[in-house]
Amino acid sequence: AYKRFSELLPRQERDNVCSARVPKSQILTLPELRANPFQHRICHVFSTSNNGDDSMSFEDFLDMLSVFSDAATADIKSHYAFRIFDFDDDGTLDRNDLEKLVNCLTGQGEESRLSGAEMEQLIDNILEESDIDKDGTINLSEFQHVVSRSPDFASSFKIVL
Secondary structure, three states: OHHHHHHOOOHHHHHHOOOOEEOHHHHOOOHHHHOOOOHHHHHHHHOOOOOOOOOEEHHHHHHHHHHOOOOOOHHHHHHHHHHHHOOOOOOOEOHHHHHHHHHHHHOOOOOOOOOHHHHHHHHHHHHHHHOOOOOOOEOHHHHHHHHHOOOOHHHHOOOOO
């Protein structure tokens, strides 16, 4: 992890790996993130940058690696998946978050985009299945409940770095 992180830094900063921050643009060059439809959200969720640039410290990078490792528990993985899917960072998955999630998963191309009616039906189905308290959103505990019923979730939510 140290070697991979330091390789993302300019040569002159490699002596100060523990205090350096790698820009988001460099993090996105990792082959494992390059084609990931959630690459920007992953950087945002794991970054502790105070200026909103989604740069990562070595500790941020380690956190990301640990969550995506096989050793991370399903609870940890589902917690971070929820945060990644919560596009507006409000602590719930609402219709807008779910639409963005579906678009990320299906692609943004015209041939793969769902019609308005298809999107509405899919979101209605997701909410019907997941929104236990029927408030029109999915909170973390509802999300984790749905994930707990899906044994393949942990294996589908990983990146091998």
